[in-house]
Amino acid sequence: MFGGLPMFRDEVPSQQDSPDSTAEIDMSEYDAYERGRRGRRGVSRDRSRILLVGAGFAALLLVGGGGAFLLASTGGESAPSSAGDYDVSRVADESADPEALKAGELFAQETLEVNGETFTLLLTDDTDKCATTAHGDYAQVLTDNECRQVVRATYVNEDGTRAVTVGVAAMSDSDGAKAAGEAQDPGATRWFAGLAGQEGSGAERMDIAGGHASSAVWGRYVVFSLAANADGRTPQEENPELAEISDYFVDVALAPLGQRAAA
Numbered sequence: 676m677f678g679g680l681p682m683f684r685d686e687v688p689s690q691q692d693s694p695d696s697t698a699e700i701d702m703s704e705y706d707a708y709e710r711g712r713r714g715r716r717g718v719s720r721d722r723s724r725i726l727l728v729g730a731g732f733a734a735l736l737l738v739g740g741g742g743a744f745l746l747a748s749t750g751g752e753s754a755p756s757s758a759g760d761y762d763v764s765r766v767a768d769e770s771a772d773p774e775a776l777k778a779g780e781l782f783a784q785e786t787l788e789v790n791g792e793t794f795t796l797l798l799t800d801d802t803d804k805c806a807t808t809a810h811g812d813y814a815q816v817l818t819d820n821e822c823r824q825v826v827r828a829t830y831v832n833e834d835g836t837r838a839v840t841v842g843v844a845a846m847s848d849s850d851g852a853k854a855a856g857e858a859q860d861p862g863a864t865r866w867f868a869g870l871a872g873q874e875g876s877g878a879e880r881m882d883i884a885g886g887h888a889s890s891a892v893w894g895r896y897v898v899f900s901l902a903a904n905a906d907g908r909t910p911q912e913e914n915p916e917l918a919e920i921s922d923y924f925v926d927v928a929l930a931p932l933g934q935r936a937a938a
Contacts, residue, residue: 765936766894768848772935775824776845777801780931782828789923790916794830794839797872801826805844811864817844820851820858827870830924835877836905837917838884840869841924843932844897856892867899877905885909887917889925893932900924 766772778799785796805822806814817825827842844867846852859866866888869881886903887910902921904910910917 761933761936763849763894763936766849766896766932768895769823769845772895774935776826776843778826778828781826781843781928782841783931784927787830787923787927789920792832792837792920794832794837794920797829797831797838797876797878798870799826799828800870808842808844808868810866810868813859813865813867816855816858816865820855821847822851822855823847825867827867829870829872829878829881831872831877831905837902837920838869838872838878838881838905839900839902839920839924840867840878840881841900841928842867842870842898843928844899846895846897849892849895852892852895852897855897856890859890867901869901869903880905880907883907887914887921889918889921891925891929893929894936896932898925898928898932900928 764771778801782796782799787794800808801824802808803824805817805825808825808827809817822844824845825842826845827840829838829840831838844852844855846855869884870878871880871882872878881901881903884901884903884907886901889900891898900921902917902924904917
């Protein structure tokens with residue numbers, strides 16, 4: 676859905692889920708999460724499938740000081756549908772792509788409909804202090820790989836039962852973005868923090884919430900999304916709706932980044 680593929684939802688071909696079975700594993704059994712589904716160029720993507728063990732997918736992952744767990748997964752690279760759609764070199768480093776990100780650019784739509792649910796933009800955050808947006812020692816990973824800026828937004832559904840934090844980290848170049856993407860290890864609390872809203876907003880626990888995480892690397896950018904229940908509790912079983920919501924919001928952030936790389 677990026678890396679040269681169409682960036683808009685109505686142009687995106689459907690994805691087929693892996694047939695691999697799911698299983699929970701204990702934190703002590705978690706070693707690392709790999710990258711798979713290699714494509715031809717440009718983009719790495721972490722698809723949010725739940726606990727796909729034995730196929731390179733991640734497990735039940737501890738996040739933050741609140742004791743919440745995060746369900747996350749890895750994916751791989753995706754090839755462009757046609758060579759002329761996007762030129763990733765246009766966003767490969769800050770010399771070619773010097774303009775800072777803006778929340779209004781990334782999250783221009785204040786309401787979005789996902790699977791019949793309407794999500795409304797609650798708040799945004801834009802900072803050049805990238806370390807403040809990360810859990811654990813992922814803060815140091817962002818610093819070491821020359822993170823320049825992180826822009827996040829949180830959306831909440833109409834009845835306040837679900838929330839999503841979506842964001843983009845701008846690195847100095849694509850090597851830094853790739854390294855930051857590969858260093859993501861939610862099992863060791865190495866990931867981005869959700870952006871919490873005020874009490875009663877439906878997003879008050881997003882900074883420690885458990886849910887479904889998705890991530891992508893596009894040029895010098897790392898895109899991420901966490902979809903969670905408003906109470907912050909981790910789903911006790913597979914929740915494809917949260918997974919689809921998380922994936923959808925990654926695509927939301929990728930679309931304007933694709934415009935920066937339009938050939």
